[in-house]
Amino acid sequence: MWFRQGLTSLTWALLSALPTCHAELKPFELTLTWEKHAPDGFEKKMILTNGQFPGPPLEMNYGDDVEVTVHNKMPFNTTLHYHGIEMLHTPWSDGVPGLSQRQIQPGASFVYRWKATQAGSYWYHSHHQGQLNDGMYGPIVIHPEASAARPFDKISKDPAVVRAMKQAEADVKPLMLSDHRHVTSEQGWEINVKSGLETPCYDSILINGKGRVDCWAPEKIASLLTAEQRLFLQLGNKTAFTAKGCLPASVIANVQANGKQTNLSAIPPDIFDECTATNAPREVIKVSKGDYANETWVAFDLIGTFGLITGVFSIDEHPMHIYAVDGDYIEPQEVEAVSITNGDRYSVMVKLDKPGDFTMRMASLTMPQMFTGYATLSYRDPKQATPPSKSSVGYINDIGANTTANVRFFDQAKMKAFPPAPVARAADQTVKVSMRVAGQSYNWALNNTIYPMGLDNETPLLFHPDPERHNNVTITTKNDTWVDLVFQAVVFPMPPHPIHKHGNKMYLLGQGDGLFKWSSVAEAAKEIPQSFNLVDPPRRDGFTTPPALQGPTWMVVRYHVHNPGAWLVHCHVQSHLQGGMSMAIQDGVDQWPTVPPEYWNYK
Ligand SMILES: [Cu+2]
Numbered sequence: 304m305w306f307r308q309g310l311t312s313l314t315w316a317l318l319s320a321l322p323t324c325h326a327e328l329k330p331f332e333l334t335l336t337w338e339k340h341a342p343d344g345f346e347k348k349m350i351l352t353n354g355q356f357p358g359p360p361l362e363m364n365y366g367d368d369v370e371v372t373v374h375n376k377m378p379f380n381t382t383l384h385y386h387g388i389e390m391l392h393t394p395w396s397d398g399v400p401g402l403s404q405r406q407i408q409p410g411a412s413f414v415y416r417w418k419a420t421q422a423g424s425y426w427y428h429s430h431h432q433g434q435l436n437d438g439m440y441g442p443i444v445i446h447p448e449a450s451a452a453r454p455f456d457k458i459s460k461d462p463a464v465v466r467a468m469k470q471a472e473a474d475v476k477p478l479m480l481s482d483h484r485h486v487t488s489e490q491g492w493e494i495n496v497k498s499g500l501e502t503p504c505y506d507s508i509l510i511n512g513k514g515r516v517d518c519w520a521p522e523k524i525a526s527l528l529t530a531e532q533r534l535f536l537q538l539g540n541k542t543a544f545t546a547k548g549c550l551p552a553s554v555i556a557n558v559q560a561n562g563k564q565t566n567l568s569a570i571p572p573d574i575f576d577e578c579t580a581t582n583a584p585r586e587v588i589k590v591s592k593g594d595y596a597n598e599t600w601v602a603f604d605l606i607g608t609f610g611l612i613t614g615v616f617s618i619d620e621h622p623m624h625i626y627a628v629d630g631d632y633i634e635p636q637e638v639e640a641v642s643i644t645n646g647d648r649y650s651v652m653v654k655l656d657k658p659g660d661f662t663m664r665m666a667s668l669t670m671p672q673m674f675t676g677y678a679t680l681s682y683r684d685p686k687q688a689t690p691p692s693k694s695s696v697g698y699i700n701d702i703g704a705n706t707t708a709n710v711r712f713f714d715q716a717k718m719k720a721f722p723p724a725p726v727a728r729a730a731d732q733t734v735k736v737s738m739r740v741a742g743q744s745y746n747w748a749l750n751n752t753i754y755p756m757g758l759d760n761e762t763p764l765l766f767h768p769d770p771e772r773h774n775n776v777t778i779t780t781k782n783d784t785w786v787d788l789v790f791q792a793v794v795f796p797m798p799p800h801p802i803h804k805h806g807n808k809m810y811l812l813g814q815g816d817g818l819f820k821w822s823s824v825a826e827a828a829k830e831i832p833q834s835f836n837l838v839d840p841p842r843r844d845g846f847t848t849p850p851a852l853q854g855p856t857w858m859v860v861r862y863h864v865h866n867p868g869a870w871l872v873h874c875h876v877q878s879h880l881q882g883g884m885s886m887a888i889q890d891g892v893d894q895w896p897t898v899p900p901e902y903w904n905y906k
Contacts, residue, residue, distance in 0.1 A: 358441025394868025
């Protein structure tokens with residue numbers, strides 16, 4: 304016994320002495336079930352992960368070998384995607400049905416193996432049709448190496464403060480920000496198909512899976528209408544938003560139906576119109592002041608797990624230092640509010656310097672619906688009496704607008720990578736991708752073409768690369784080249800689309816109004832240099848196209864091909880993804896890795 308224990312502690316001592324880059328195997332088991340749950344007080348069928356919603360955090364260290372075993376105990380197929388994880392050398396673990404793997408059927412399991420080659424905030428979610436809307440998602444936290452350079456000394460020069468911030472980062476708390484629907488993703492899709500309409504009206508905004516349905520007074524809804532919302536009402540011959548705070552379905556039929564027939568009677572009244580308030584508990588984040596040091600800071604990973612909306616997040620009376628975006632450190636920006644869209648991650652450092660209870664707000668910015676989610680940040684000073692409870696003062700209101708002129712919003716255009724991440728000055732290949740409605744109003748398309756849903760059931764593209772495959776739904780690139788993707792909105796009014804690419808991060812080179820009439824960025828930059836940043840542009844794994852209200856708009860992203868594999872580029876709005884707004888990319892098709900037999904043979 305002594306001998307064995309002695310050996311164990313010796314082994315342990317040896318292991319601890321190894322450099323921190325030593326890879327550990329991190330196994331996770333995720334069991335998916337289809338059960339009744341009531342996150343906002345309304346009971347409905349949804350997906351639970353290990354019996355909970357949202358799913359449990361997958362926490363690991365940079366360099367770890369990760370093994371996620373998914374058990375599908377649900378009555379339908381699924382796959383699991385790791386949002387923002389580059390899957391370097393393991394494209395078969397990216398979780399896209401028909402592209403990187405065969406579907407996980409009911410009763411079956413699948414083992415995803417990958418290496419944590421990045422640090423920071425990520426998340427996992429279903430990539431099967433609109434299943435994300437059924438609650439299948441959870442956070443991923445990857446702790447950076449102890450030796451990694453951090454930008455905290457740009458927030459404070461005081462070593463004690465920097466130490467406190469490092470401790471807060473090690474204990475970072477994920478905040479999952481979601482929009483929630485009472486219909487299942489399948490019911491929602493059926494309503495779209497039967498009515499011929501997109502139905503962008505949800506029921507509640509959840510923070511860490513908690514929230515409630517609020518029904519605002521008609522006067523409040525009327526008083527908060529924006530100019531854009533008034534314009535849409537006018538275009539649809541209506542004067543008011545519905546009791547749920549939504550743009551009426553008839554307006555969408557008028558404005559977006561694209562000449563196709565619609566059937567408004569196929570839409571149940573609780574989808575757009577009837578609002579039934581609930582009274583479920585909201586999330587309370589409790590932090591003990593003094594947990595870390597005399598200086599108390601808390602770090603949050605804000606994760607936009609939305610199926611549809613873009614919104615504004617803010618914590619009353621507490622500025623946030625945004626120190627990482629989509630997992631990568633940036634030169635910190637101190638702000639009072641940040642706009643968050645589908646898939647975005649913002650890591651923020653918050654100083655706790657005035658014990659009490661403070662409202663955290665997540666307000667929808669999306670034109671078709673006004674609604675807000677709330678949580679509470681609560682902390683006390685153990686040496687002081689409990690402060691009297693009073694309402695905290697918001698930096699933003701219920702539609703995400705600033706309440707005073709001093710409120711600073713995060714500015715993506717000014718975001719700088721830390722350390723700097725240089726971009727190539729020219730691209731080897733330029734691909735133009737038109738965005739339009741192709742069919743019914745829910746059939747959004749990239750490159751004018753709906754990505755066929757049936758491809759989900761095909762043999763994965765990754766298993767049969769074809770260097771000559773250049774078609775309307777497939778882009779093909781060579782390894783170690785730079786590629787520009789030009790997204791062009793060609794029909795309007797067109798909402799913004801949060802475009803996400805799998806397999807690597809991209810640089811946002813520029814955006815503008817009108818048609819992108821040039822053959823390359825180099826040519827365009829000669830004529831309109833002010834529209835581009837070719838020196839130190841923002842880098843992340845998703846960028847939102849500019850809205851096109853009354854005329855075309857464009858956006859260009861550039862990326863380096865260094866991760867050979869089959870990747871999806873798509874709009875992250877679930878109904879747009881389901882409606883076909885995706886393209887496959889055969890990146891570095893000249894150097895694809897061999898698919899391991901356990902993935903190749905998986906049935
Ligand atoms: Cu979209």
